[in-house]
């Protein structure tokens with residue numbers, strides 16, 4: 001393995017893997033580094049459902065649905081063996097939510113049909129609410145998908161504790177590169193990137209052996225997958241009180257089984273394995289894709305920033321980020337990886353909705369408020 005690369009990516013979850021894929025498709029020599037292994041963070045815990053967002057519209061819903069459209073086409077075209085297009089039924093949470101579903105309908109930008117209670121029953125779903133069915137949605141085999149994205153790309157298992165720029169080249173231990181992409185998930189602290197507000201939300205999923213002939217996946221306040229090769233995935237919990245990773249708890253997965261019993265017959269589900277991890281979200285729930293601002297320089301050079309000044313931004317040289325994919329890494333990953341590769345190689349502007357710059361001046365003013 002040669003030690004000099006065009007780009008080194010730190011973090012081999014879906015964000016890093018998708019970025020690596022698009023950079024190498026464009027001819028770059030890429031190295032990806034992960035301290036624990038491919039898909040060893042949140043991406044390995046993910047049920048990896050890939051479905052649209054429903055609701056009353058708005059920028060996050062449109063971006064999510066664009067990303068969904070891109071992701072399912074991308075997976076089907078390039079990695080069909082690792083994307084199970086079972087379709088996903090979106091079930092109202094309760095009577096109140098059911099009453100709102102008709103107002104969500106105009107914002108369903110992806111193909112869908114409505115299923116009544118009888119039709120749901122035929123699919124093995126026992127809920128008393130008319131629901132949306134998105135036939136193009138599905139779920140990925142998360143670690144396999146990351147591994148496939150990285151096929152042919154150099155990978156090493158190694159923990160990056162710090163690294164620096166020397167004569168315009170990033171030095172990471174024995175490895176060197178012109179560009180570095182940070183795709184480290186909830187551990188976003190290799191540089192001062194507090195303005196992005198990345199934080200983790202702990203979650204658990206369980207994989208259960210079952211003979212239940214479920215052909216479709218579904219989501220109410222949790223997800224139940226179709227039965228794929230005798231396994232049904234239940235996910236996921238949102239355990240906000242857990243701030244640092246802990247050992248996976250079977251009780252959490254069994255709690256999901258209990259909750260799923262309001263949707264499907266769970267009587268033969270037998271827990272095989274519990275997975276858990278952090279989802280890394282940004283301050284405003286939009287992804288973070290683009291360059292990294294030189295925060296110490298900006299704060300020292302322009303102290304008036306915290307009083308509302310907005311001087312020109314200075315960035316860390318050739319340092320990029322792909323993060324903040326929240327609970328939808330497998331929906332956002334491909335489009336965000338493509339955006340970043342097009343930015344780094346073709347100089348195409350980063351979509352403002354995901355550019356982390358959006359958060360910087362607001363965060364600076366917050367520093368003042370807290371003083």
Ligand SMILES: Cc1cc2nc3c(=O)[nH]c(=O)nc-3n(C[C@H](O)[C@H](O)[C@H](O)COP(=O)(O)OP(=O)(O)OC[C@H]3O[C@@H](n4cnc5c(N)ncnc54)[C@H](O)[C@@H]3O)c2cc1C
Pocket residue numbers: 010011012013014015016033034035036037038039040041042043044045046047048049050158159160161183184185186187201202203204205235236237275276277278279280322323324325326327328329330331332
């Ligand atoms: C229980 C659960 C269920 C989920 N279900 C879904 C779902 O159904 N659909 C969906 O789309 N998304 C789902 N998600 C969300 C999805 O997992 C995340 O969006 C995704 O993990 C984000 O990927 P990432 O690459 O940004 O981060 P991660 O997957 O966390 O990857 C970051 C990687 O960086 C590595 N790293 C960090 N610091 C360093 C360092 N200093 N040196 C070297 N390596 C480092 C870590 O080891 C890790 O492997 C779920 C998440 C959880 C936890």
